[in-house]
Amino acid sequence: MFDSRTNRIATVPMGKRIPKPEAAAPAAPEPRSTASRRNHRWLALGVALMSVSVAAAVTLTRQSVIGSVVVTGLDRSTEQEVLRAARIPTGVPLDSAGILSAILRVERLPYVKRASVQTRVNGGVRIVVTERVPIARLRSDTGKAYVDADGVMLPVLAGRGENVPDLTGFRIAVGDTLASRLSRAALAFLLELPKHPLASVTLTDIHADPKVGIVARTAESGVDVRMGWDAFDVRLAQWDAFYGQIVPVKGIHHFRTIDLRYRNQLIAYETNR
Secondary structure: OOOOOOOOOOOOOOOOOOOOOOOOOOOOOOOOOHHHHHHHHHHHHHHHHHHHHHHHHHHHHHHOEOOEEEEEOOOOOOHHHHHHHHOOOOOOEHHHOOHHHHHHHHOOOOOEEEEEEEEOOOOEEEEEEEEOOEEEEEEEOOEEEEEEOOOEEEOOOOOOOOOOOEEEOOOOOOOOEOOOHHHHHHHHHHHHHHHOHHHHHHEEEEEEEOOOEEEEEEOOOOOEEEEEOOOHHHHHHHHHHHHHHOHHHHOHHHEEEEEOOOOOOOEEEEOOO
């Protein structure tokens, strides 16, 4: 007889439960190195010294007395007219000289585009001028003037001429600014023209026509070259090719009008001679 109390079958475990590993604790930050701490202290010291220097410079500038005023950047304007317009007095503190007002007065001069003032702690003052540069000579029945790249009309200076092309088709009022669509086309053409050496030599008189746009006239024989309203880089390149290839064969006097207003097309009107 099988006795369950004396003949028990031992139960063999199938395996041991393996405990889950505990999550590793985050590594403690490494202590800042001695060199890093030293660099931080030097940086803080540098910032402090810079702040002190700026404050000292501002204080010295305010306490400085103007001893002299000089002007740089002049070509067409004179030092006398700039100083007269600035009205910066000597012998007074820099902070009471009205520097901002002086700049505004200088920038009202016809040929002054921008002006700035540089001061020194020893009391020296320098007025730095950026002048307007003429790109064309305006001509009309009422007189002459120059115009710069911004369209500002400038007076003709006595005893000084500018090597720029003539521009007609506009009413002249010195100090005014050309701002119409036609004037913008004229300025764009005049700014592109110097990039084409052959055209710069062969095209001299520029006329702004409200119907056809820009019309240039050749220096030789006075042939009208119609440029239109835009894409002057392409049209001037076409003119360079025409003048370099066709004109030497037929002669410029053989033509009356050259029309470059059409895309990829050149129309030449010949004379009856």
